[in-house]
Amino acid sequence: MNRQTRPAEFGGSIPADTFTGNRALDIEEALVFEIGRPEVTGVDIETPADFSPRLGLLERKPGIGLPGLSEPEALRHYVRLSRKNYGIDTGMFPLGSCTMKHNPRLNEKMARLPGFADIHPLQPLSTVPGALALLAELGHWLRELTGAAAVALSPKAGAHGELCGLMAIKAALAARGEARSIVLVPESAHGTNPASAALLGYRVEAVPARSDGTVDAAEVEKHLSAEVAAIMLTNPNTCGLFERDVVAIAEAVHRAGAFFYADGANFNAIAGKSRPGDLGIDAMHLNLHKTFSTPHGGGGPGSGPVVFSAALAPFAPVPYLVCDAGGLRYVEHAGEAEPGAEPFGRLTAFHGQMGMFVRAMSYMLAHGGDGMRQASEDAVLNANYVRAGLQDLMSLPFGERACMHEVLFDDRWLEGCGITTLDFAKAMIDEGYHPMTVYFPLVVHGAMLIEPTESESKASLDLFIATLRDLAMAAKRGEKARFVNAPRHAPRGRLDETRAARRPVLRWTNPPPQLNEQ
Numbered sequence: 001m002n003r004q005t006r007p008a009e010f011g012g013s014i015p016a017d018t019f020t021g022n023r024a025l026d027i028e029e030a031l032v033f034e035i036g037r038p039e040v041t042g043v044d045i046e047t048p049a050d051f052s053p054r055l056g057l058l059e060r061k062p063g064i065g066l067p068g069l070s071e072p073e074a075l076r077h078y079v080r081l082s083r084k085n086y087g088i089d090t091g092m093f094p095l096g097s098c099t100m101k102h103n104p105r106l107n108e109k110m111a112r113l114p115g116f117a118d119i120h121p122l123q124p125l126s127t128v129p130g131a132l133a134l135l136a137e138l139g140h141w142l143r144e145l146t147g148a149a150a151v152a153l154s155p156k157a158g159a160h161g162e163l164c165g166l167m168a169i170k171a172a173l174a175a176r177g178e179a180r181s182i183v184l185v186p187e188s189a190h191g192t193n194p195a196s197a198a199l200l201g202y203r204v205e206a207v208p209a210r211s212d213g214t215v216d217a218a219e220v221e222k223h224l225s226a227e228v229a230a231i232m233l234t235n236p237n238t239c240g241l242f243e244r245d246v247v248a249i250a251e252a253v254h255r256a257g258a259f260f261y262a263d264g265a266n267f268n269a270i271a272g273k274s275r276p277g278d279l280g281i282d283a284m285h286l287n288l289h290k291t292f293s294t295p296h297g298g299g300g301p302g303s304g305p306v307v308f309s310a311a312l313a314p315f316a317p318v319p320y321l322v323c324d325a326g327g328l329r330y331v332e333h334a335g336e337a338e339p340g341a342e343p344f345g346r347l348t349a350f351h352g353q354m355g356m357f358v359r360a361m362s363y364m365l366a367h368g369g370d371g372m373r374q375a376s377e378d379a380v381l382n383a384n385y386v387r388a389g390l391q392d393l394m395s396l397p398f399g400e401r402a403c404m405h406e407v408l409f410d411d412r413w414l415e416g417c418g419i420t421t422l423d424f425a426k427a428m429i430d431e432g433y434h435p436m437t438v439y440f441p442l443v444v445h446g447a448m449l450i451e452p453t454e455s456e457s458k459a460s461l462d463l464f465i466a467t468l469r470d471l472a473m474a475a476k477r478g479e480k481a482r483f484v485n486a487p488r489h490a491p492r493g494r495l496d497e498t499r500a501a502r503r504p505v506l507r508w509t510n511p512p513p514q515l516n517e518q
């Protein structure tokens with residue numbers, strides 16, 4: 001047990017009134033380097049008799065300095081750290097756009113089946129027909145749900161999927177002998193959209209939204225030219241609103257010879273209801289870790305398959321599966337592609353996130369088509385329930401109309417209270433909630449974006465709404481201390497985020513650096 005108090009520079013304004021600095025089971029956990037003893041080892045293996053190092057001049061002379069702990073000490077250290085983490089299994093996680101939905105345990109059980117869990121990416125294909133069949137079926141249902149012609153399963157996150165989609169667009173333009181230079185991105189877009197376009201050398205041009213928070217086809221038309229390679233549009237958008245001009249936008253983009261990339265992070269609002277392919281979309285990533293319930297946010301890796309329209313399908317990356325008269329064939333190299341296909345290359349070393357594919361497939365099969373549709377409807381219903389429960393106290397930037405799967409508030413309602421969006425979010429931590437997404441999208445001042453997802457019961461939504469109402473009324477009464485000093489009941493208090501960003505301390509040193517020097 002560590003006898004120490006919380007250092008003030010780590011937001012430790014909370015006086016610990018116990019001898020240890022701990023608060024019951026909330027144990028003040030030091031870093032593993034601070035509790036470990038380099039001379040101690042938790043394993044007991046004799047040096048093999050004929051051991052001779054074979055690394056020549058690369059041989060290490062001094063000790064490696066790893067912190068040594070006994071097995072129970074190591075176990076306790078990591079279990080205690082894990083308890084400091086807020087996750088979807090601890091409570092409601094209303095982070096807008098991120099879709100922190102429940103991770104069904106059935107998915108975990110399926111992913112642990114030895115035939116999926118114990119295979120190796122370098123195993124001969126002939127030994128993994130079941131895994132290939134799962135990839136083919138997952139791809140089939142993703143295409144079915146989106147109305148797409150082809151799918152690339154290998155991208156490892158949404159942002160990686162954006163890169164994949166834009167690379168296919170670039171290859172399709174190159175095949176036409178064109179090298180267009182501009183990608184249009186609405187102002188409300190997620191930061192990864194302009195970043196992905198810039199990474200490929202495109203110039204990003206922002207398209208402003210109209211006053212109702214959606215993009216106007218006429219405005220897009222003004223920005224279109226022979227230099228525009230693509231538009232990247234999120235639908236429903238990051239304000240939680242369905243882009244009602246989406247078909248007109250797709251038509252205008254295609255008339256200009258450009259492609260329509262849809263950011264599919266919000267597909268969980270429309271899965272089973274509308275198919276992006278029918279709306280004229282050429283490429284779209286699907287965040288399996290959002291829409292299809294695979295764990296993320298510290299719980300597991302992302303997975304961002306991309307679906308393609310017929311126009312882009314020939315340029316999809318390897319590897320991919322072909323199902324023809326000869327059965328299932330896995331195309332791993334561009335040279336093996338069928339006539340007419342011109343894969344732009346390969347995006348990842350292996351095949352993608354197999355464990356996440358199994359979980360997403362399990363989620364789809366457990367729900368069925370009607371269940372997927374209901375999950376979307378319930379996600380939208382829950383967000384509107386939260387909107388209706390709070391709109392008399394908190395301000396809605398685009399009026400009291402129905403939203404999709406997330407509800408966006410701004411900070412006009414806090415005017416004159418001396419309390420900011422950040423203070424309000426931090427106060428939610430003291431009440432036991434992970435805050436909503438704040439200050440995104442950027443188009444709304446002091447944004448608070450709440451996405452309850454379909455996972456939450458009415459009882460849990462009622463409790464959440466009641467808590468936010470209590471906090472909102474306390475803010476309006478001017479109870480500043482509750483907000484500006486929050487969080488007061490977390491392992492760490494308010495951090496100096498500006499300083500952490502400007503002067504990050506990225507290495508552990510002994511003794512630790514003096515953080516309070518200017």
Ligand SMILES: *Cc1c(COP(=O)(O)O)cnc(C)c1O
Nearest residue numbers: 097157158159190192263265302
């Ligand atoms: C989450 C998200 C992304 C990026 O997805 P990652 O899987 O985190 O890379 C892109 N756009 C929107 C709107 C998102 O919500």
